[in-house]
Structures are given as structure tokens and as C-alpha cells.
Amino acid sequence: MKKSIWIVMALVLMSPILWAAGQQEIGNEADTWPTKPIEIVVPFNAGGDTDFHARTYAKYLKDILGQPVTIINVAGANGGAGSIRVKNAKPDGYSALFFHDSMLMNKVVGVTDFAHEALDPACIGVHDDTYILAVNSKSTYMSLDDLIQDAKKHPGDIKYASSIGGYTYYVGCMLEREANVHFNIVDAGGGSDRNAALLAQKIDTNVNPYGVMKPFIDSGDFRVLALFSEKRSNLFPTIPTAKEQGYEVIGSRAYFLSFPKGTDPKIIAKMSSAMETISKMPEYAKDIELAYCVEPGFSGTEETLKYLDKTMASFMADQDFILGK
Amino acid sequence: MDNFIIGAQAVLNLPSILLIVIGIITGIIFGAIPGLSATMAIALFLPITYGLSPTQGIVLLIALYVGGISGGLISAILTHIPGTPSSVATCFDGWPLTQKGQATKALGVGIVFSFIGTLFSTIILIFLSPILARFAIKFGAYEYFALGIFSLSMIGSLSGKSLAKGISSALFGCMFATVGIDMIGAVPRFSFGVQSMKMGFNILPVMIGMFAVAEILKAAEESRHPLQSETIKINIKGIKGFGFSWAEFRSQWSNGLYSSLIGTGIGILPGIGGGIANIIAYSAVKNKSKYPEKFGSGIIDGVVATETSNNAAIGGALVPLLCLGIPGDTVTAMLLGGLTLHGISPGPLMFTQNVDIVYGIFIALLISAVLMLLIEFYGLRAFVALLKLPKSTLLPGIFIFCVIGAFGVNNQMFDVWTVLLFGGIGYFFNKIKMPTAPFILGFIIGPIIEVNLRRGLMFSQGSFAPFITSPIATVFLSASLLSLVLSGIKNIRRKMDKKSI
């Protein structure tokens, strides 16, 4: 009996504390921001591409903003978990989300019920427009056209690897529509799983950013057929774009930073100008080139909003298509 | 040989050695405290390696990995709570040994065979990795499906008295693993409209709940017995070395080799993940044994099987990582991230382009293995002294760390609530005499089976034929059928025997 009294006492003692917790003051300190460490949520596990880009920015932000920037990994639900956490955070400028186009895709496929409109996007930190289509070098396809012609002869036979509802899936759908062919779209896991599958010729094609497949391209195991971008990359200029080859399919992934809704515009402006400075630093360019073969690409707040709205509109237009209805 | 010299130059310097020592000690601590796992240690140290040189960074992570996986045996043996998911099966025989007053022996065996497992898999990694990596990629959806079925057929030897309950428990594991976003169609399942449920349950909080909370609840149930002594008596005096005899060591030689092979093999296959190596090795060694009925009563064979295999999985997991840049589980995914951060992308050219890193890793593994053996040997008596603490203070302390560990998985409270939920389930399972090990096995293997079945059908455009015609898949499927039939026969025979008595 004595024990239960003890518990009740403990709870009673805590009650004033519980009450006091409700009363927290929010100060307006946009002018002096930041005065304490900033938390950037990466909605994936440590070690991935999103984590890398966030951490690279964080490394340089520390010196510019004068406060440490810590990366918090909140993985789960294909990025949904981290997005929700930031959406519900206090809009004081000390928590932000570093995510990419999948945030919009999550809304389209129903993983979350909101996208960038529920937050205040600050800027696009980096544009990954290095999506390439590769085949095993033992295959007979020498150009994108070879692949398309073969797909026309054998509809539904060529195994195009992607995760359903993922960005590469969308690229595949766009290519199917543009070239008027039909692939067998199969799930073969994430980036590195697909590398293994292509190496063992279990799949016929693999679409991913260049950096993910680089080791196999360098070793001669993979042959790159096309780059899904407006123009050729400066980092691997020998690879032709799909557009050059007559198939106008453009794919890109924008990694953007957003704050909880209602964050002071001054804070947002300060943050995006800091990130703009970093994106122009040569050592930053070197970092991202070494790791992911990407060139710096920054967009300010207005451009970012425009980009996100446009992307969302095109995803929404293709919603039935993406959901496979 | 030249390569080894390059590797040695990269690793054999004071800062690197110091990092290995720090890594091993921290790893053991993280492994030994339930809730803080090897995975968490690596996740937390990954950002720190950002500021180090590539070799130093990876060396630190490797040391954490080796120490963390081995450290899990300490709490599994001493408190019946596995320190990491890799030590779940160590509890089965480690804890009964402790209850018999042989904790020192159990720990000694576990430490020595952790060392042997690490060493074995490192040697395989050094000499055979390119060949094995090329073999591993032959495993596609059909093969992983068959392998998953084969792993599940191990339930028979984990079920205890009732096979039906064992299978039910594994099914519960599979069912709870389906909660969250479907890995293929990206649709939410069983989230009941709750946003947090879409994240699904992470293995770490599930395991903490099933074992740690269930253990606390059990202690609460028994604490009212006035006569029960709180601490376990252990006689440390008179025990030399690792606490076991040369004859005992020799008798375990074949078990150790067998488990090393299983652990390395499971580690090499990227789709399976090293976390279940211990459970599978335990079942396999039990099935192979001449006295399977003694398993679970406190014999060192069980500890040998689990602790050799989980450390052997380390070297195995590094094979596809280094040769192909393919991570097999969350830990190797983070190691990959650690390398990518420094602009190094593992792949086919890794062994020629980054000799210093590759051979540095080999040497770091060897040094880590030896240091782990030494540090745990000298720590052995200190670990055993933990048993002198009364359970009533030890368990709440452990739970606080479990909360930190669960929270640290994704920096959110949902995973902490998961611990409580599965604590309740684990306690209920104990009450209705449902074994918990098959649950964990089902929880890990269920998704592998499901994903690969559905992937395979996408590949074959709806035909089941390749699941049977693929040679590797055929071998595993028939092996699992055989194993299930055999355990069914055993079960019936046991019932017949009992009836005749």
C-alpha cells in the first residue's frame, strides 16, 4: 500500500510543474537571430545524399552565422516523419527542414497530407540535375535510341528499376510517355541495391543521379546512355542528354531548406543569403563534386517557391499516372 | 604484401591507434547498455568523423562496430536483456549460466569467441572478398525470398514446447513489421490515420520493449517474495583466465567454425542484414548438436554460436560494402556515408584506387579484434561485479538508458512509446507462454520475404516459376521444407513419448 501512496505523492508534486510548462514565452528576436544553435532536421538516416548536402552546408554555416548548426536525423515514412516534426516546431528560426522533391511526392502518393505550402521555404541549396540512365556494359544498347527501339519491339519486357512513387519512377513514366513505349517497371530497392541488380543484369536499366553510379561507370561496368537534363554537365561532358537524342525528358531534384510556417521573413532572408554565400565558395563546390558529382546551384526564396509550386502542379497533373490508376 | 604496408602506414600511428582504443571502449559501453546499440554508437560518432581524415574516421567507426557488437553479450549474459539486437540469442544460454553461478565462464567464452568470429571474417574479407562479392550479387529477389523462408524455418528450434505457438509468435512479428509505409507501393498500412504510426516500428525499441521492459515487469512481479535474494551469488575467486578450460575450448572448436561461417555468410548477403546472424547460428548449432535438449539450460555451446556469428557478420558485411559500395544494413549504410562524406565512393575500383583505406580497414579490424579481447578480458571481473548491484536499482537505471536509446533512433518520442507498447506485448507473451525469439525473427525476416516475393513477381510479370527454377532458391526452399518436416516429426514423436509415459 505504501508504494502506491508514494506514486500518488510523486504525481501530486509534479502537477504544478505540469501547469507551469504550458506558459512559455516567445520573444521576438529576429534582428539578433541567431543567438543559439540552429537545428536542421534531415528526414533520412545519417549517411545518405540528403544528409550529406545538409551537413556540408552546416559545416560552412557555422562560420557565417556565428552559431553552430546541428543536423538532426529524423527518418521514417520516406521523409514524412521529419517534415511533420518541423511543421509542428516553434517558428522561432531555430529549427528547419532540409528536404527535396520527395516532400511533394509524399503528398501526391498520400504519405503525408501536406507539402511545402505548410512550411515557409527559404531557398534551394543545391539542384541535382545529374539524373542519368545507365545499362550494363555487356548489354547491346549503345544509345538511348537502341533502348527505345528494343522497347518498341518487346513492349513490357525491358526491366526498368525504380521504387514506386519515387522520383525515378516518375522519370520512367515520363520517358514511357515521351517515347511511347511500355517498360516493365520493377522495384529493385534503393540506389545501391539497384547498382547490384544492374551489375548482375537482373535489371536492364537504372536511373539515378550520376554520383550514385559513379564507381561502376569509372570501372567500366556500366554504360551511360543519357543525362536527363537541359544541358550537358561540366563534370562529365561526354555524356549526351536525352534531349539531344530526341527525347525531351528532364529530371532534377532540388534540396531545399524550409522553416515552420510563420517564421519571421527577416530570419528566412538572413538564412538564404548565408546559404547563397556558401554556394559560391570554391571549397563547397569541391566538396559536393567529390562526393556526388554535383555542381553548385542555388535559388533564392522567390524562385524556390515558384519551382516548388510548378513541380507540385506537374506532379498533381500526373497523380493518377503516378498512383498507377 | 605492399598493400599491407600502405595500410599499416595509414593506421599504425598514435592518433589512429588512440581512436581505435576509444572506439572499442565506447563501442563496448554502448553495446553493453541495453538501449544503446552498436548502430547508435556509429550514428552518433558519424558526424564527429567529419572532422577527421578519411582513414582516421573509418578506423574509429570500425572500432565502434567491433566493440559494440561484442559488448552486447555483457548485458545479455548478466541481466537477461540483450545489449544490442545482435545478442538476442545470447540470452538463451548466457543467462541460465549466470543463474547457475557461471557468469564468468559465459562471459569468457563469449569474449574469446567474439574475437575468433571477428578474426575469421576479417581473414575471409582480406582474401576472398572480390570473389564473394560477385557471388553475393547473384542473389536477387527469388533467392532472398527463399533465404527468408529458410531463416523462418528455424522457428522450430526456437519454439520450446509448442511449435504452433512458435509459428504464431513469428507471425505476430511479421504482422507488426507491416505497420508503416509499404516499401514497394509507398502506401500506408495499419496506421489507423495516426501520422506517427506511418513510420512503423523500429527494431531497436521493439527489442528493448520485448526484453528490457518485460524483464522489469517480471522483476516487479517477483519483488514481493520476501525470501528472494536480490543479487546472484558468484564466486570469482579461484577463476583464472577467461574462466573456462582448454578442454571446453576444444569441444567448441567445431561450433565456433560453423557459426563463423554462418555469420560471415549472412553478413555478406546485403539483403539479410547481420542482426539475425545470432538467432540463425543458434538454431543451426542447436539442430546440429548431439544434445539439442540441453540448449536453453545454460551450456556454453549456445553462447559460442551467437557470439561468434554476430562478430563474424562484421567482416561479412564489409565485403559487399568495400567491393561494390552496397551496404547490407543500417550500420554499413552509415559506414558508406562516412566514406562518401570524404569523397570516397566504394566500388569495383576501391581495391586499386583507395589501397590505403581498404588495407587500413583490414588492419584496423585486426587491431580492434585484439584490443577488444584484451579490454574485455581485463574488464571481465568488473562486469561480473555489476551483478552485486541489487536488481531494484540496476533495472530502473537500465530503463533510463533504454529511453535515451529509443529516443535517439529518430530523435522522437514515438519510438519511446513503442518501447512501452512492446514491453506490454512481451510481458503478455511470457504470460501465455509464447516464445519471444520467433517474434524478433519474424519481425526482421517478414519484410524481407514480403518485399522479395513482390519484387520477384514484378520481375517475372506475375509468374511464380522462377522462384522454383532458380537453383539457389530451390536449394533454400527444399532445405526449409526438410527442416520444417523434421521439426514436425520431432514434435509428434515427443508428444507420443509423453503419452506413453
Add this chain to the structure above:
Amino acid sequence: MDYKIMHRFKSIDGICGIFCIMFSIFYLLASTNIHKSTVVTLGAEFMPRIYGIVLFILSCVQIINCSRNIQVQNTATEARLEKNDKRNVFLTFLLTFCYLGIMQIVGFIIASTLYFVVQASLLSSIGSKRRYGLLLLVGALLSIGSYYAFHTVFHISLPSGLLF
């Protein structure tokens, strides 16, 4: 006495079977809510259906077995389990629930310290002397130490609550 134990043993299997049946039905019903995609050959609802149906059949077998099986062995271990303390288990569960609940409000340090003291006294056996002061000290040191270690070194943002 013997009859009672026999009955109990039977009922454990029975409860287990009934629980499994109930869970499988619930699970199967919930699986009907899964969105069906036409892109994939097998939808997301396929495996859950299989799991649910197999569990259902298995638990039916268990219940049938249980009602048939009159012979019961192994009485000694069962009898020992009879002497347990359900109330203490319930209190521990409740305490853990409260601990996690208040942690988000009062923060990790205060919640953990209180939890430690209360849980330790719940777990200590009836005859032993309880030294609350010592427990409070150990609990506070443990929670403050681990909070700072994880917060400052590893950036795990454990709920900080009122103290900050």
C-alpha cells in the same frame, strides 16, 4: 489442487488461442483499409492477408488441441507462477506510462530522476530497507549525467522541459 493446476495449464493455451484468433480477425479487418495499387502485381494488402489467415487457422488448431488435450504434465513450474504480484506489475506499467507522459512536459532530467526513485522502491523486496535519499541522489546523477553526455556530445535533443 492437481485439478486446478491442470485446468490452469489448459486455460493458458486456450487464452493464447482466443487472443490469436481475435488479433487475426482484427488484423484482417484492418487490412481492408489498405489502398490497392494496380501498378504492382501483388498489392500491399497481399502479405497481411496471408499472415492473418495463417494465424487464424493456426489459432483454431490450438484451441481444438487445447480442448482435446486433457492430459497435463509439468505441474511444478506452473504452481510456482501462481504466486505472483499482478498489482506490482500494473503499478510498474502505470509508472512507466506516466514517466514517458510527463517527460515531454517536465523534461528528461526531472522525469527520469523521479522514475528512478519510484521504480527502484517498487522493485525492492518487501523486507529490505529503502534509502530514498541515496536513490534520489543516484537517480539525479544518472539522469543529469546522461542528459548532458548525450545532449552536448551527440546532439540528441532529449526533452529538456522546465529547467531550460
